[in-house]
Amino acid sequence: MKSYKLRVWGIVQGVGFRPFIYRLAKSLNLRGWILNSTGSVQILIQGEEKNLEKFMELLLKEAPPLSRIEGIEKEEIEVEEISDFKILESKEDIGFNFISPDIAICEDCLREMRDPKDRRYNYPFINCTNCGPRYTIIEDLPYDRDKTTMKIFEMCEECYKEYHDPSSRRFHAQPISCYNCGPQIWIYGEESKDLFKRISEYLDEGKILAIKGIGGFHLACDATQDDTVRKLRERKKRPSKPFALMMKDIETIKEYCFVSEEEEKILKSKQSPIVLLRIKDLKDISPLVAPGNNYLGVMLPYAPYHHLIFDHFKKPLIMTSGNLSDEPIVKDNEEAMERLKNIADIFVFHNREIKHRIDDSVVFVENKEVQIIRRARGYAPDPVKIPIKLKPTLALGGELKNTFSLGKENYVFMSPHIGDLKDKETLEVYEETIQEYIRLFKIEPEILVHDLHPQYLSTDLAQRFKKYMEVRAIQHHKAHFYSLLLDREITEDIICFTFDGTGYGEDGKVWGGEVFVGNIEEIKRVAHFKYFPIVGGDIAIENPRKIALSYIIKNFPKDTDKILPNIDELEKNVTKILLEREENVFYTSSCGRIFDLVSALLGIRERIDYEGQAAIELEMHAMESKEESYYPFRLVENEILEIDVLPSIEKIIKEKNKKDKRDIARKFHNTVSQIIIALSEIFREEYKINKIGFSGGVFQNRLLLETTIPILKERKFEVYTHQKVPTNDGGISLGQMIMGYK
DSSP: OEEEEEEEEEEOSSSSHHHHHHHHHHHTTOEEEEEEETTEEEEEEEEOHHHHHHHHHHHHHSOOTTOEEEEEEEEEOOOOOOOOEEEOOOOOOSSOOOOOOOBOOOHHHHHHHHOTTSTTTTOTTOOBTTBBOSGGGBOSSSOOGGGBGGGGSOOOHHHHHHHTOTTSTTTTOTTOOOTTTSOOEEETTOOOSSHHHHHHHHHHTTOOEEEEOSSSEEEEEETTOHHHHHHHHHHHTOSSSOOEEEOSSHHHHHHHBOOOHHHHHHHTSSSOOEEEEEBSOOTTSOTTSSTTOSEEEEEOOOSHHHHHHHTTOOSOEEEEESSSTTSOOOOSHHHHHHHSTTTOSEEEEESSOOSSOOOOOEEEEETTEEEEEEOOTTTTTOOEEEEEEEEEEEEOOOSSSBOOEEEEEEEEEEOOOOBOSOSHHHHHHHHHHHHHHHHHHTOOOSEEEEESOTTOHHHHHHHHTTTTSEEEEEOHHHHHHHHHHHHTTOOSOEEEEEEEEEEEOTTSSEEEEEEEEEOSSOEEEEEEEOOEEEESTHHHHTOHHHHHHHHHHHHOGGGHHHHOTTSOHHHHHHHHHHHHHTOSEEEEOOHHHHHHHHHHHTTSOSSOSSTTHHHHHHHHHHHTOOOOOOOOOEEEOSSSEEEEOHHHHHHHHHHTTTSOHHHHHHHHHHHHHHHHHHHHHHHHHHHOOOEEEEESGGGGOHHHHHHHHHHHHHTTOEEEOOSSSOSSGGGHHHHHGGGGTO
């Protein structure tokens, strides 16, 4: 007889791991105990050697589907003979923690909820060890009921029996509850015998409902009613940015959208994100849901009460974040009454407290790989494992689409999507979430990393912490570069294209069309789009026609009236004077701004309501063309190679009144693709590197990816895009973590 002490770490709490070990030990006639400690589970296991070997084999092979074992420490010890196997009280120890994300309802719970004979028939908070809330209800660790927001709900006798029954799927399921003892859901201000039928009636009447969910409130309404969608846009102050939809089932989604095998898989996954799908037929969906877009963002019901709503309401639902545009998602009932009172007509509350707010995640599938646009519910706070060891480090992220990252050793815990750090409410949530991460994951940062931009709110925050820890800065696009390397665990040399809208450069100019060569240890900027001036600062970013005006006056001063006849003389004259004086002018190498420029020149989008709109609508036009040619461009050899698209713009100006703008848009996309391919060949020859990487918001452009990647692969390049974190600014906090290594 032998005895071993094991420490197993990873995602092993809140996922049915202790019940699994209990049953496994019992089946092999082994004795001992298991308990949750702060950063792991600890196991004492005793028995015959052959049974212990089988235990170790099955521990790895048959672990619960939601668990992820990152490591096991095993030590043989001498102890007295033990008579049984038990689950012991949790204890705290030193070591950082892993926390499971929130998981969509599983098939077993869904089946029970549908069974009229089951005691949880139609119960809107049904869950088990394989599904339900996790991160959003955890107050502290180890993960036990008294450290979650479920602690106020005392288990009834039947739930108590299930919780302590090793054969039950709810053995040690911390959020376990039922009608008799658990959370309740209600419509504010009324009593409804058939709650979900009443919700359906309100939706049919064109009402906007604020519905409390797993990580915050949704604003829900009938996606087929133009007037209702228009009303939601007006109240939410969201003129044209697409709304997310929820549909009853996969068959319904397929009526409206093309769905590939990979897209269906991710729609039905435990993460259950919003997936961007190509529109097949809008049918009865209002065109106001996603104006100017060829895609719909769609998700399946992932909480029990979503399914109960769709038992009565069969049409597509808008399910958008419960907030005013760009503010944090609302999570509490009282907060909803205050902040959503001018948007929602009806409030649907429940009394399970949300400890940590979190939005829905957004993804798309390209080249059979999932690309994350917004990393939130279902993904966060799952750690990203990286190929280097870090000192305890906190990276503050960027200004737009902010996330922060906290890490040490080989693990980085990235926050859920926070949003744009531009208002007091978002900044408060940002700082509050940072404090919660430090407390929950037990990582006290020694190094604080921020973006190089001197005016970012995160930079200001970093300066306030200078007294307490070492503060380091990293350039925005270099952070993109390292984000890709850490995401894909690349330690070798790579040629990386980092194309986006804006990032403060090391030379004081605005970068955004950069090519780097390097590895984990060093990085070199080898190419960029030729700098061009823009008058007007942030106002110009929101007005692509101002970008076009600056570019045309600078490069075609005699033809400005002819090229841009609809801009009044005063604006032209003021822009010309400011360019000559170089007042209120910034110089940029931004690829994203070039997309905006072309969109404005073609009259597709001259003013934007949301970030990236001009480029997105340019892509939508291009998708409708089969044009295969591309425009000329120049590669100018300086100390750093310059990409000059002036020859392309000259041709676009000549063609814009003669050719279909869809063909011009496609030809421009082909041109950017050809620039990437040409530079890949040049730098492969020069640096003997075969790996190509893409990072930055421009690479959310699916047409650009599908135009470029196959050609690079044909030419024997290895191509890397992001997998675990967004390619946009939502991923740069991961890249900033490199400063904790250096």
